[in-house]
Amino acid sequence: MQRSSAEMRVVEIFTSFQGEGKHQGARCTFLRLAGCNLACRWCDTPDAQNDDAGDEISTEQIIAGIRSSGVRYLCVTGGEPLLHMDELLPVLQTLSGEDYRIEIETNGTIPFTQVLPYASVCMDVKCPSSGERSDLSLLADLRQNDTVKFVVADETDLTYADEQIRSHRIAGEIFISPVFGSDYSAIARALITWDHPIRLQMQLHKQIGVQ
16 A cells, blocks of 8 residues: 555554663654564564554554653654655654754664664664574664664574674674573573673563553
8 A cells, every 4th residue: 555645654652661772661652654574583573574463554643642641752763764764754854953862773784874863773683593684784884872682592693793893893782682581591691701791681661661
């Protein structure tokens, strides 16, 4: 279905606690957009991968819904939100102009330099166990206020993350996030031996049982 330039396919707008990244634990309004170009094994929201998930909502209604939350920290997620680049940019421009703190979660397959004037980016680099692959050349576009996340399930994923951190210039903060239900202790024991400036981080929202 071809979208109007003034509409996006929205799965949900809700307020919760940011479960990941450098603002973990902060109250946050989430804008979840439909559609994804990957099918990751560890996807938290597989229903949002469907292009027809949710409802077509005008950008004006989306902005109004975000404002009504009263929370001035916005996380745009999906699915893959950058598939909606043309429609998303006006929303980012408007809310950034109102001093919202905006973060975009992306799977690292779509160039994101267009959103950088308005938002920080969290690039989720896909590890082997996910069954998918990110475009690692995009790591060079990250700034100090952006972040990188490696979701790891096992030793193979840890080796992959180690190799990418060693071979790419990454300006932003690096997070290693164990897959929910994996062997957290084994992953932590491996990471303690690394010499990279990384942070181990559990998914807070799953730990406390919120969306």
